[in-house]
Each structure stands twice: as C-alpha cells, then as structure tokens.
Amino acid sequence: MSSSVDLRTVYAFAREFHSKGPNIEKLLYGTAGFRTLHEKLEFIAFRMGLLATIRSRKFGGQAIGVMITASHNPECDNGVKIIDPKGEMLERDWETIATDLVNVPDDRLESEVAKIIAQEKIDMGAQSNVFIGMDTRYHSPAMGRAVVNGVRALKGNLRDFGILTTPMLHYLVYTHNVRGAYGFPTVDGYVSKLVNAFKRLRGDVYENGNYKNFILFDGANGVGSLKMHEFNRQLGPSLECQVFNSNGKINHNCGADFVKTNQRAPHGLPEHEPNTRCVSVDGDADRIVYFFTDSDGVFHLLDGDRIATLIADYLMNLVKKCGISLKLGIVQTAYANGASTDYIKQQLKVDVACVPTGVKHLHHKALEYDIGVYFEANGHGTVIFSDSTKEKISSASRSNETSNEQKESLRKLLLTIDIINETVGDAISDMLLVETILHAKGFSLKDWLATYEDLPNTIKKVKVQDRNIFETTDAERVCVKPDGLQDKIDELVRKYKRGRAFVRPSGTEDVVRVYAEAENNDDVQLLAAEVSILVYEMANGVGEKPSIPQQKL
Numbered sequence: 001m002s003s004s005v006d007l008r009t010v011y012a013f014a015r016e017f018h019s020k021g022p023n024i025e026k027l028l029y030g031t032a033g034f035r036t037l038h039e040k041l042e043f044i045a046f047r048m049g050l051l052a053t054i055r056s057r058k059f060g061g062q063a064i065g066v067m068i069t070a071s072h073n074p075e076c077d078n079g080v081k082i083i084d085p086k087g088e089m090l091e092r093d094w095e096t097i098a099t100d101l102v103n104v105p106d107d108r109l110e111s112e113v114a115k116i117i118a119q120e121k122i123d124m125g126a127q128s129n130v131f132i133g134m135d136t137r138y139h140s141p142a143m144g145r146a147v148v149n150g151v152r153a154l155k156g157n158l159r160d161f162g163i164l165t166t167p168m169l170h171y172l173v174y175t176h177n178v179r180g181a182y183g184f185p186t187v188d189g190y191v192s193k194l195v196n197a198f199k200r201l202r203g204d205v206y207e208n209g210n211y212k213n214f215i216l217f218d219g220a221n222g223v224g225s226l227k228m229h230e231f232n233r234q235l236g237p238s239l240e241c242q243v244f245n246s247n248g249k250i251n252h253n254c255g256a257d258f259v260k261t262n263q264r265a266p267h268g269l270p271e272h273e274p275n276t277r278c279v280s281v282d283g284d285a286d287r288i289v290y291f292f293t294d295s296d297g298v299f300h301l302l303d304g305d306r307i308a309t310l311i312a313d314y315l316m317n318l319v320k321k322c323g324i325s326l327k328l329g330i331v332q333t334a335y336a337n338g339a340s341t342d343y344i345k346q347q348l349k350v351d352v353a354c355v356p357t358g359v360k361h362l363h364h365k366a367l368e369y370d371i372g373v374y375f376e377a378n379g380h381g382t383v384i385f386s387d388s389t390k391e392k393i394s395s396a397s398r399s400n401e402t403s404n405e406q407k408e409s410l411r412k413l414l415l416t417i418d419i420i421n422e423t424v425g426d427a428i429s430d431m432l433l434v435e436t437i438l439h440a441k442g443f444s445l446k447d448w449l450a451t452y453e454d455l456p457n458t459i460k461k462v463k464v465q466d467r468n469i470f471e472t473t474d475a476e477r478v479c480v481k482p483d484g485l486q487d488k489i490d491e492l493v494r495k496y497k498r499g500r501a502f503v504r505p506s507g508t509e510d511v512v513r514v515y516a517e518a519e520n521n522d523d524v525q526l527l528a529a530e531v532s533i534l535v536y537e538m539a540n541g542v543g544e545k546p547s548i549p550q551q552k553l
C-alpha cells in the first residue's frame with residue numbers, strides 16, 4: 001500500500017471543525033444510511049466524506065455518491081447515505097464499517113481510518129472521486145460542507161452537484177462510472193433521457209380514451225417540486241403538470257408519506273375537478289403515490305403496490321408482443337396489501353417475492369429476474385432489466401426474422417426502458433412511466449383502481465424503551481423476540497376475517513411499526529390497536545399508551 005495522505009489531518013479536521021463531542025448514543029447505518037436530528041449529524045457527514053473517499057480509492061477512482069437527505073422525515077431531521085459505483089446502495093459489509101467509523105470518539109478517528117485502509121488494502125495514492133448531492137433542507141449545505149471537508153482531509157477529488165433528487169445522484173454516479181453507456185452523465189443528460197423517451201412514446205396525441213393530459217403534482221415542499229419545474233420546461237404540452245407544495249416546510253402535511261400514512265389528500269391541493277389525477281412525491285423525490293377524489297368526495301389512493309402491478313402487466317404484454325420470452329417477477333415487502341399479492345398470483349400469474357423493508361433488499365432480489373419490478377407499498381421502487389434481457393431485446397430488434405409488428409413493440413419496449421431509472425426508485429421517472437402506461441391503455445385513475453380492491457389497512461407507531469429488543473424473521477412477517485409476542489399476535493389476528501398483522505422495529509425512526517389489515521376498516525383499527533397495546537406492554541412502552549378506538553368500547 002502506498003500512502004500520500006497524512007492521516008493526522010483527519011483528526012485535526014475533526015477536532016477543529018466536526019467534533020463528535022461526548023454523550024452521543026450509538027448510531028447505526030440503517031435502512032437508508034444515518035438519519036437523525038440535524039444538529040447531531042455534522043460529524044457523521046464529515047466521516048462519510050472520509051469513507052466515500054476511501055471507498056472510491058478501493059474502486060480505482062470510480063465515483064461514489066454521498067447524498068444528504070432525510071427523505072420523508074420532518075424538517076428537523078437530516079441524513080447521509082453513500083451510493084456505490086453502480087448507483088446502488090452501499091454494500092452491506094461497508095455499512096458495518098460506516099457504523100464503526102461513526103461510533104469511535106474523535107481521538108480514535110485517525111486509528112480507525114488507518115484500520116479501514118489496512119484491512120481493505122486501500123492504495124491511498126490512487127484517484128478518488130466523490131459526488132455530493134443534497135435535498136432542500138436549510139441545514140443540508142452545512143452537512144455538504146462537512147462531507148467536502150472529509151474528502152479534503154484525505155486529499156480526494158469531489159464534485160458538488162448541490163440540490164438534487166436522490167435518484168438523480170444515483171444516476172449521475174452510475175453514468176459517470178460507465179462512461180455514459182447508460183446515459184449522459186449530467187443533470188441535463190438525465191432530464192433529456194427521460195423526457196425524450198417519454199415524448200417519443202406519447203407521440204402527437206396527448207389524450208386517449210379516459211386518459212386526460214393533466215396532472216397535479218404535490219412536491220412535498222422538497223427538491224421534487226424544483227426538479228419538476230425543470231422537467232416541465234422540456235415536456236412542453238406533452239404532459240400538463242401543475243406543481244404545488246413547492247416552497248413551504250418540507251413534508252409538512254404533504255408529500256407521499258403524509259398521503260400514504262394518513263390515506264388522505266395533502267394540504268395545499270389546488271381547487272380541481274373530481275377524479276383529477278394527482279401525485280405526491282416525498283422530500284427527496286424517490287417515491288411517489290397517485291390519488292384522486294371522486295365526485296362523491298371520497299379519497300382514493302393508488303400506492304406502490306398498484307404501480308408495480310400496472311407496470312408488470314404492461315411490460316408482460318409488451319414482451320409477449322415482441323415475440324421473446326422473458327421471466328418477469330415482482331418484489332414486495334410485508335407492507336404490500338394482501339389484495340395486491342393475490343391479484344399478482346391469481347390474475348397476473350407472475351412470480352412474487354417478499355423481502356425485508358428497504359429498497360436495497362428489493363433491488364437485490366429483483367436482480368434475480370430477467371425483468372424485476374420492485375416497489376414498497378409506500379411508492380418507492382423501479383424496474384430493472386438484466387444485461388442479457390437488454391441484449392435479447394436489442395438483437396431481436398435488429399434481426400431479419402422479426403416482423404414489423406414485433407419491431408414496433410420492441411421499439412416501444414426500448415423506449416420504456418429509457419424512461420426508467422434502473423439505479424433506484426425515482427418519483428419523476430416512475431410518474432412518466434405510469435403516465436405512459438395510463439395513456440397507452442386510455443385509463444383514468446378510476447379504471448386503474450378497478451383492477452383489484454385493496455384490503456383496508458393501517459400502520460401505527462409505538463414508542464418503546466428499546467426497539468432493538470424486537471427481532472423478526474421470514475421477511476419481517478414473524479416476530480421472534482420478545483418471546484411469546486408472535487403467538488399473541490396470531491391469536492388476535494385469528495379473530496378477524498382476512499386479518500393480517502406484523503410488527504418490526506423501524507430502521508429510520510425510534511419506533512416499532514405495527515401493520516394491520518382486515519376485511520373492513522373498523523376491524524383494521526381494532527386489530528392495530530390491540531397489537532399496539534401488546535407491543536407497548538411487552539416492551540415497556542414510552543409515553544401515551546395506545547388505546548382501543550372509542551366506537552369499539
């Protein structure tokens with residue numbers, strides 16, 4: 001190992017500018033990196049700057065991303081996560097390395113960095129390249145500067161892209177590393193890739209059947225609204241998209257998480273005709289849900305499960321028309337509505353897998369299929385096509401044995417692939433894809449909703465003294481610790497028709513999440529309350545004890 005970096009600068013920078021200070025509780029690289037109150041995060045951002053530089057050197061100078069965001073969390077929180085060279089989430093072994101690096105005191109930082117360099121056999125003389133992006137939180141620039149200092153302390157190179165959606169940074173990292181093979185590695189390149197494919201698929205006829213060319217876009221007062229304005233300039237009349245919730249408090253009473261969790265429309269929604277198509281994205285624009293209010297004033301949600309089934313159905317039909325055979329699979333988590341899973345198995349007749357929460361798990365599983373469609377119920381997901389699938393599609397499109405009709409379908413399939421950001425869930429890319437499909441089918445949201453009927457469901461949060469005493473198995477559907485809890489949950493679930501419930505510790509908040517679904521809403525509320533009380537009692541709940549809804553007492 002050659003080293004041109006004096007590691008004493010690491011401790012000097014830390015002590016001078018980004019001291020950890022005493023009494024910081026142990027922090028874990030969780031479902032989506034480190035996420036906590038912004039005041040606690042600056043030293044972590046600095047250390048992630050160090051780690052990203054080291055990781056980039058491990059890959060001979062390939063770009064590594066550092067994204068500053070707390071996604072759908074409230075404004076007071078921030079977060080930092082690392083993006084690997086292929087635009088994917090950080091490899092699991094390095095999550096442990098990241099956790100260890102963050103949890104050492106300042107005076108052990110230098111030796112911890114030296115340990116990582118030695119263990120991973122890093123050539124500190126090698127090139128390194130760190131790409132930095134951030135959401136619109138007012139404290140994100142300070143975090144960004146801390147990352148920059150981390151990179152500088154190790155004499156690395158960096159590019160600071162400023163305010164970006166999370167999926168844009170994933171795209172930029174990947175396209176840079178594959179030297180443009182997946183798209184031009186710039187922000188303009190990203191927008192043009194998606195918009196050009198969208199426009200070419202849509203053609204000159206913007207409306208079709210029940211599909212109207214107008215959509216209301218809730219930007220969650222985050223980066224999604226800024227970027228959607230940029231998209232709008234390029235989309236022109238091909239999609240009339242009215243952006244709202246652009247400059248208030250991030251995620252406050254709006255955005256995809258608010259809409260999904262509360263199953264109601266966001267605040268700030270402009271006056272509109274009943275049945276108008278509306279979307280909500282989250283604070284960093286990597287997830288999306290659709291919704292509308294019908295002429296009786298009833299709110300309807302079309303979430304990630306719906307999006308996955310719509311896309312899978314469309315792609316399967318398209319592939320069939322192309323005259324090629326490919327295996328498509330859908331990946332969900334335990335939060336997927338039971339009715340969607342039944343629909344996938346019984347109607348779509350597609351393979352469906354269930355994995356633990358967090359897109360990294362879904363992405364990983366989706367790689368096993370020729371075409372992997374993965375979505376969390378909250379609207380976070382995308383589609384990935386294996387290399388051999390892409391090869392099959394392009395060779396079929398060039399082959400003399402392919403009919404003209406098949407060639408037209410292959411052209412559509414190739415353009416559809418271009419709209420998709422395969423690196424990670426991407427709210428804007430997902431929206432353009434769904435809009436393309438609804439347009440092709442001539443569907444209104446009502447038509448889409450009619451494909452199957454969701455089971456009523458809810459997610460509750462329970463605060464307990466230590467959420468880490470909860471351990472789960474079977475893709476989080478079974479709770480193995482504390483002892484005896486699962487048996488008691490099973491007993492409760494048995495009382496309800498089509499009942500299902502599970503509990504798991506959150507990876508991003510200090511709570512235990514309780515999910516319940518059943519045939520009707522009263523039962524759902526009752527089951528969720530009963531399970532929440534159980535969790536609270538078995539794990540020394542903190543604060544107000546959950547209670548049974550009034551009408552059931």
Ligand SMILES: CC(=O)N[C@H]1[C@@H](OP(=O)(O)O)O[C@H](CO)[C@@H](O)[C@@H]1O
Binds near residue numbers: 376378459505508
């Ligand atoms: C039920 C739920 O929505 N959980 C979210 C949430 O994870 P938790 O581990 O449940 O806190 O944040 C993750 C990161 O954004 C997201 O991937 C996941 O779907």
Ligand SMILES: [Mg+2]
Binds near residue numbers: 071072282283284286
């Ligand atoms: Mg997000």
